[in-house]
Amino acid sequence: MLKKHSPHFHDDWDPESARGIIEQYKGLEGPLLPILNALQERFGHLGDPAVRLVAEILNLTRAEVHGVVSFYHDYRREPAGRHVIKVCRAEACQSMGCEDLVGRLERALGIHLSETTHDRRVTLEEVYCLGNCALSPSAMVDGELLGRASEEKILAAVGEQA
């Protein structure tokens, strides 16, 4: 797992571009989620500087922003690996053996769910439902949905051999 204060932590942080993103959305009604989504999309995670800047511009406390960031499963406080595999573990996928699939991926990658490989190549995560329940098991690799997902299909999508 990546350490919290690893040198990569704020590697590509760019306060000017972050400010631009926040200014772009701050006029919306209820702008916080659109801002956080856009910042995470741009920087890959929401580190302390991002939380501080959002709080400052929206005139919220850092605790309020942190409270929102920590509530939603999607928000990352640390960067993920270069590829993100999300495997669905909800009921429809359970009925088609997703638990077995998770076990195979963990063994193949040498990590557990919610972890990133040492070379920071792949992060493996669970998700509860991708809305592809007639073609279970499902997974999402870097935002692309895979139906009838297998270890081979998923690892091929991140450029690894099964």
Place this chain on the structure above:
Amino acid sequence: MTLRIFVPSDAAALSMGANAVATAVQAEIESRGMDAVLVRNGSRGLLWLEPLLEIETPDGRIGYGPVAAADVTTILAAGAAGAHPRKLGRVDAIPYLANQQRLTFERCGITDPLSLDEYSVHGGLKGLRRALDMTPADIVKEVIDSGLRGRGGAGFPTGIKWRTVLQTEAPQKYIVCNADEGDSGTFSDRMLMEGDPFALIEGMAIAGIATGASKGYVYIRSEYPHAFAQFNRAIAVAREKNLLGRGILGSSRDFDLEARLGAGAYICGEETSLLESLEGKRGQIRFKPPLPAISGLFAKPTVVNNAISLATVPVILAKGGGFYRDFGMGRSRGTMPLQLAGNIKRGGLVERAFGLTLREIIEGFGGGTWSGRPVRAVQVGGPLGAYWPTSLFDVPLDYEAFAAKGGMIGHGGIVVFDDTVDLAKQARFAFHFCAIESCGKCTPCRIGARRGAETMDKIMRGERVVQNIELVHDLCETMRDGSLCALGGLTPMPVVSAMEHFPEDFDRGAAHRAAAE
């Protein structure tokens, strides 16, 4: 005439390689110099056949599926009249589709989802045009008369919500569409937003006119990036063609809407959590009252309806409340888009009038399990729905009939399990899921879910099974009666139904005793 070839851009089709098929079709059109055009339609909902390629002919659309990119050359070389191993014949004659009653999903998979002209040719905008000539009270009455009940799961009459918002005076009101479709086994909101997004936009515009709301939000879960992107494209077209914005369709009424992306939280499918989330807060539920219809988004009167409820409104206004009410049974009127999922041979979307039995759906439409093993259990209504054995397969799809047997239809998801399922594991998962997704506001849900999962672990280890089962029953009663919302309140449903209908899976003591001897 230019030949039209269809390859869906629906996320389920993409998950099976539809983009590669589309690329192959485009390349083939160019290399052969065909007078043909590729249309990226939505899905027909015959998901086991995806990617489903269709060729339009004067005698209807001929389907091929499931198609791989490598099949494209031979399919196009043979032509719609020729033979091919992947050929399915006329798509609308496939029994799975021919035996449906599509009202809400009338156009899904047929039209180009982003062509407003095609939408209009296939019956779209009639409802809105009619609504623009009606008084708000008459529109509300039409929706009440249709008998439409909330398709998100709660089944509350849609028109009654609208009436409350209409009767509440305020300078600003909102229409909020709940597209936070988090239930496992469901995908109808997604399919509709990707395959016929204008139906939802039209439904929301009608809701706005009926209640005096000029602004709408569609809250789409982040697990649906394709739906979010597609819906935003549809909004842009709708604005350009004046279906949204000032003076919609040349009338004096204004209505605009915005799609918002969630950030991963099942609880945001609960309407008050969703409103909190839209306001930019933690998705914690609110106490009710006040009802959102009186004090909702930013404390303004707000209609919160599921995407399918709203997308059903156009057909109700176009054909009249009576037309819609004539489908269905008892107090369940109209049609229900069911979603057949999990371990099922022919998974997909089945829209039929209420009243069909589970057996007709699972065996007739679904064709049994994918694995070929016997069906043992089915969970209807998402993660908070009951687990039922096959002995309950003759219960008709009807809100009241399901409730009478301790189940619910919910959002219409049907997840099938074969005989390898362990219902004790499923019951444990119900608690575990509730623990992961609890917003933390009330104790029965926040703490009860954890204690429930722990107690299930003990049962599965064979520890004091009888006493622990009693403890789980007791805990379920507390959660059901003491939780603030449906997450904690309904988590007992899968747990208790599993214990009731599959007691043999919980009697781990017997198995452990046998192993010890």
